[in-house]
Amino acid sequence: MTPPTVSSSSRSIRVRLAGDAADRSYTVVIGSGVLGGLGAAIHSRPTDSVNASRAIIVADSAVLVSHAAAAEASLQAAGIDTQTLTVLAGESAKSVTEAARLWSELAHLAADRHTHIVAVGGGVVGDLTGFVAATFARGLPFWQVPTTLMAQVDSAVGGKTGINLDAGKNLVGAFWQPLGVVADVNTLATLPEREFKSGLAEVVKYGMILDAQFFGWLETNAHSVMARDPAAILYVVERSVALKADVVERDEHERSGLRAVLNYGHTFAHAFETTAGYGVLLHGEAVAIGMACAARLAMELGHIGADIVARQDRLLESLGLPLRAPCLRHTPAEKLLAVMARDKKAVAGRLNFVLPERLGHVGLVGGIDPSLVCRVLMQSLLSDCPA
Amino acid sequence: MTPPTVSSSSRSIRVRLAGDAADRSYTVVIGSGVLGGLGAAIHSRPTDSVNASRAIIVADSAVLVSHAAAAEASLQAAGIDTQTLTVLAGESAKSVTEAARLWSELAHLAADRHTHIVAVGGGVVGDLTGFVAATFARGLPFWQVPTTLMAQVDSAVGGKTGINLDAGKNLVGAFWQPLGVVADVNTLATLPEREFKSGLAEVVKYGMILDAQFFGWLETNAHSVMARDPAAILYVVERSVALKADVVERDEHERSGLRAVLNYGHTFAHAFETTAGYGVLLHGEAVAIGMACAARLAMELGHIGADIVARQDRLLESLGLPLRAPCLRHTPAEKLLAVMARDKKAVAGRLNFVLPERLGHVGLVGGIDPSLVCRVLMQSLLSDCPA
Numbered sequence: 001m002t003p004p005t006v007s008s009s010s011r012s013i014r015v016r017l018a019g020d021a022a023d024r025s026y027t028v029v030i031g032s033g034v035l036g037g038l039g040a041a042i043h044s045r046p047t048d049s050v051n052a053s054r055a056i057i058v059a060d061s062a063v064l065v066s067h068a069a070a071a072e073a074s075l076q077a078a079g080i081d082t083q084t085l086t087v088l089a090g091e092s093a094k095s096v097t098e099a100a101r102l103w104s105e106l107a108h109l110a111a112d113r114h115t116h117i118v119a120v121g122g123g124v125v126g127d128l129t130g131f132v133a134a135t136f137a138r139g140l141p142f143w144q145v146p147t148t149l150m151a152q153v154d155s156a157v158g159g160k161t162g163i164n165l166d167a168g169k170n171l172v173g174a175f176w177q178p179l180g181v182v183a184d185v186n187t188l189a190t191l192p193e194r195e196f197k198s199g200l201a202e203v204v205k206y207g208m209i210l211d212a213q214f215f216g217w218l219e220t221n222a223h224s225v226m227a228r229d230p231a232a233i234l235y236v237v238e239r240s241v242a243l244k245a246d247v248v249e250r251d252e253h254e255r256s257g258l259r260a261v262l263n264y265g266h267t268f269a270h271a272f273e274t275t276a277g278y279g280v281l282l283h284g285e286a287v288a289i290g291m292a293c294a295a296r297l298a299m300e301l302g303h304i305g306a307d308i309v310a311r312q313d314r315l316l317e318s319l320g321l322p323l324r325a326p327c328l329r330h331t332p333a334e335k336l337l338a339v340m341a342r343d344k345k346a347v348a349g350r351l352n353f354v355l356p357e358r359l360g361h362v363g364l365v366g367g368i369d370p371s372l373v374c375r376v377l378m379q380s381l382l383s384d385c386p387a
Numbered sequence: 388m389t390p391p392t393v394s395s396s397s398r399s400i401r402v403r404l405a406g407d408a409a410d411r412s413y414t415v416v417i418g419s420g421v422l423g424g425l426g427a428a429i430h431s432r433p434t435d436s437v438n439a440s441r442a443i444i445v446a447d448s449a450v451l452v453s454h455a456a457a458a459e460a461s462l463q464a465a466g467i468d469t470q471t472l473t474v475l476a477g478e479s480a481k482s483v484t485e486a487a488r489l490w491s492e493l494a495h496l497a498a499d500r501h502t503h504i505v506a507v508g509g510g511v512v513g514d515l516t517g518f519v520a521a522t523f524a525r526g527l528p529f530w531q532v533p534t535t536l537m538a539q540v541d542s543a544v545g546g547k548t549g550i551n552l553d554a555g556k557n558l559v560g561a562f563w564q565p566l567g568v569v570a571d572v573n574t575l576a577t578l579p580e581r582e583f584k585s586g587l588a589e590v591v592k593y594g595m596i597l598d599a600q601f602f603g604w605l606e607t608n609a610h611s612v613m614a615r616d617p618a619a620i621l622y623v624v625e626r627s628v629a630l631k632a633d634v635v636e637r638d639e640h641e642r643s644g645l646r647a648v649l650n651y652g653h654t655f656a657h658a659f660e661t662t663a664g665y666g667v668l669l670h671g672e673a674v675a676i677g678m679a680c681a682a683r684l685a686m687e688l689g690h691i692g693a694d695i696v697a698r699q700d701r702l703l704e705s706l707g708l709p710l711r712a713p714c715l716r717h718t719p720a721e722k723l724l725a726v727m728a729r730d731k732k733a734v735a736g737r738l739n740f741v742l743p744e745r746l747g748h749v750g751l752v753g754g755i756d757p758s759l760v761c762r763v764l765m766q767s768l769l770s771d772c773p774a
Binding site for chain 2: 048096100103104107108110131134135136137138139160162165166167168171172173174175253254255256341342
């Protein structure tokens with residue numbers, strides 16, 4: 001077995017998890033060409049003293065065949081027996097039906113607790129596959145190989161897995177950390193433009209919630225980022241993962257309220273996605289509109305000035321992201337409010353929002369007057385507010 | 388609010404769990420009339436500093452209305468807002484379909500991370516409800532109120548939750564510990580005879596795997612147990628829970644192999660249940676037949692003598708439990724072997740069995756010749772073995 005080729009421009013970020021099992025900590029490898037090292041990485045992580053000898057790849061059908069094939073080749077080169085399952089691309093795959101199909105497939109392939117499950121693709125396949133891995137045989141070893149910007153900067157790190165119900169996004173899921181994440185930025189070169197921009201919404205989010213300096217860097221370098229300059233992209237992914245890892249380490253299970261900051265814009269976004277129908281808005285598009293709403297709500301409450309709202313608007317626009325959701329213009333705001341009340345951060349149906357307090361800092365705000373939320377939604381959706 | 392009435396004949400057994408959250412440890416309260424203390428117990432366990440103010444009971448439709456009503460009354464007396472959902476009794480309720488229905492119900496009831504989910508009933512409702520609680524909103528606080536002997540001595544303690552697939556029992560699930568277990572032995576007085584005997588199979592198991600003295604006590608006191616003498620029943624539940632808690636504390640997630648001892652007889656049993664069709668054999672009946680097979684397998688391998696097999700047979704028979712499965716007499720043994728290969732303890736399709744080494748002690752044995760397993764199955768099922 002030859003050693004893996006790891007590019008000199010790769011970075012490793014460690015996610016250090018507390019708890020009874022210190023070995024739940026894991027590494028996110030980010031770089032150009034790092035996919036070739038996947039098999040060696042898996043081989044080096046035995047489970048309960050059993051070396052990895054078998055893996056099942058679950059690949060998004062939208063993933064370039066070359067990415068799934070590269071993952072397979074790397075596993076096989078490391079002597080790991082590999083089979084591949086495919087799921088349809090798109091948010092609608094995060095369903096009970098698709099989870100049930102994968103559970104059956106794993107049963108028929110006789111997957112056991114030493115079979116490593118490897119998600120190759122975007123956030124949808126990662127979330128769905130992670131949930132299936134978390135729950136089959138009460139938990140299989142799991143790896144993330146994100147091939148979209150959204151997955152590399154956000155969804156593949158941190159252990160949140162889940163599927164959607166008709167009633168709301170991610171309502172069913174588990175915290176299930178991967179044994180490792182391999183984020184090969186080369187896979188982003190061929191990502192469709194709309195998908196690429198969608199991922200940038202989460203990048204802007206990290207600047208807004210945690211790092212004013214990074215926000216400033218994005219303002220200055222928006223052009224290089226949009227041109228997918230390799231150095232700029234590597235920095236964007238690396239900085240985003242480092243910021244997220246720091247939050248996840250301190251509040252893995254969303255207990256202290258700290259991890260909730262990552263949901264900036266998401267209470268609005270989930271309601272937009274649920275109401276528009278899964279897949280109409282890309283997740284990042286909904287997050288961009290949600291952040292525009294959240295910033296306006298913070299301004300109405302006197303937490304931030306109009307200058308911060310304007311800077312966020314400008315950065316989102318310069319990255320090709322929407323601020324409004326005209327596709328929802330005929331949706332009554334009360335319907336969106338009802339979906340928001342089912343949000344996982346809600347307590348007894350009362351809305352809690354993550355709102356900016358200054359650039360690079362947010363707080364959890366409860367007890368907000370629904371009519372104010374309604375007014376903000378009305379502006380955003382260009383729809384009428386019910387009396 | 389009046390303090391709960393706790394019978395003087397109650398026992399508390401603590402399940403001490405290691406890990407980042409020491410507060411995952413919990414108490415199993417066992418006794419006559421302890422159901423009245425449920426509300427106070429839940430009220431005294433805040434989640435993330437939020438006091439319990441809301442609970443959703445999931446009750447088995449076979450549970451006497453009086454048990455579910457008593458649980459409701461106790462919660463309401465403690466000032467906890469309560470709603471009740473019902474699931475059909477029987478193994479077939481442990482399905483993806485029923486889990487999906489409960490997830491939707493919870494969404495429509497706007498359950499949030501401070502809504503306590505309380506399973507009232509037997510092992511089926513506990514396993515199903517626990518899985519739904521583990522996965523809705525990535526985990527809700529969960530309580531077990533077992534009302535069958537099987538659930539009180541076994542399934543309600545230890546955090547294993549799950550549902551069945553067509554391909555096998557409990558293939559999908561999660562480790563999700565309850566915040567507490569309230570086992571009121573009064574509920575056993577009205578338990579149908581076949582259900583009662585089914586639970587005794589797990590009780591015999593505890594003696595066989597961990598406690599020769601308890602096994603001897605059961606031999607001596609089989610008549611009092613079958614007559615449901617209150618003191619005998621209290622001791623049976625208490626001793627079984629104490630033995631199980633000790634194992635769960637030392638290997639919560641079935642990693643070291645220690646917890647696998649609890650699966651004595653279960654590799655065979657799961658195959659019988661899966662093949663006969665869920666619900667044809669009660670779980671305990673399948674476990675009794677499975678233990679009869681496992682003991683014979685151990686004898687064939689020279690691990691134990693015929694005397695141990697005979698003592699186990701006699702005790703099972705004196706407790707009204709079966710040793711053979713004539714309902715499966717036309718099932719080819721190879722079909723059962725194929726189901727066993729998908730067992731969660733299997734590694735790469737190779738069978739591992741928990742087998743007795745002496746009374747009160749078992750070990751995990753791998754690499755057993757399938758033709759030997761086949762011969763044991765043939766005796767047990769009274770069927771022909773394929774060449």
